[in-house]
Amino acid sequence: MPNTELPFDARERVALCDLFDRLGPDAPTLLDGFTTKHLAAHLLLRERDPIAAPCLVLPGPPARFAERRTAAMVRHRDFPWLVARLRHGPPFGFFRLGWVRDFPSLNEFFVHHEDVRRANGLGPRDDLPPDLEDALWRNVGRGSRFLSRRLSGIGLDIGWAGTAQRITVRAGEATAELSGSPGELLLYLFGRQDAARVDVLGPPHAVAAVQRTRFGM
Structure with missing residues (x-):
């Protein structure tokens, strides 16, 4: 523990x-x-x-x-x-x-x-303490605009799955949403899209724009 x-x-x-x-x-x-x-x-x-x-x-x-x-x-x-x-x-x-x-x-x-x-096949942790989840969510909000800076032409929202917590990162007529737990969202934003358990929601062209964008530093 x-x-x-x-x-x-x-x-x-x-x-x-x-x-x-x-x-x-x-x-x-x-x-x-x-x-x-x-x-x-x-x-x-x-x-x-x-x-x-x-x-x-x-x-x-x-x-x-x-x-x-x-x-x-x-x-x-x-x-x-x-x-x-x-x-x-x-x-x-x-x-x-x-x-x-x-x-x-x-x-x-x-x-x-x-x-x-x-x-190494260990997979995501399903038992992160609530205080750590809260801290990771704060960091998603702090870093999301910079880490998604290469995304263009669409809006981006981020939602903590299973809660009402939501962030509008950038506005646009067509908007995609990243939905997941805070740790998974952070991994996605840091460029680990293939490993992160995050759903990308929204109009097909907005989803496609997110999926072809390189996130991260």
């Missing part, structure tokens, strides 16, 4: 590190070319390499620089060291700020936890 006294990002961090320990360094993830060892190195670089970390969200040469730094970590550090370092938590500074932990870090660890689970 998760330690509910921990912040949400820390709960996901611990669960992911436990899964890393269980699966070992060579298990697949949903990320092309990324084993569990590559993913552990990526997460460490994000928090602990102040030069390369900003390059993770930039295209072209900066992204390739970050890839080289990640590859070097994979070559030179063994998997138990990477997992233990990651389990220790973020270093003092930016990644300990409350809003960073609540928003980008929770997204990062939740999505990558699911990347590992689903690539």
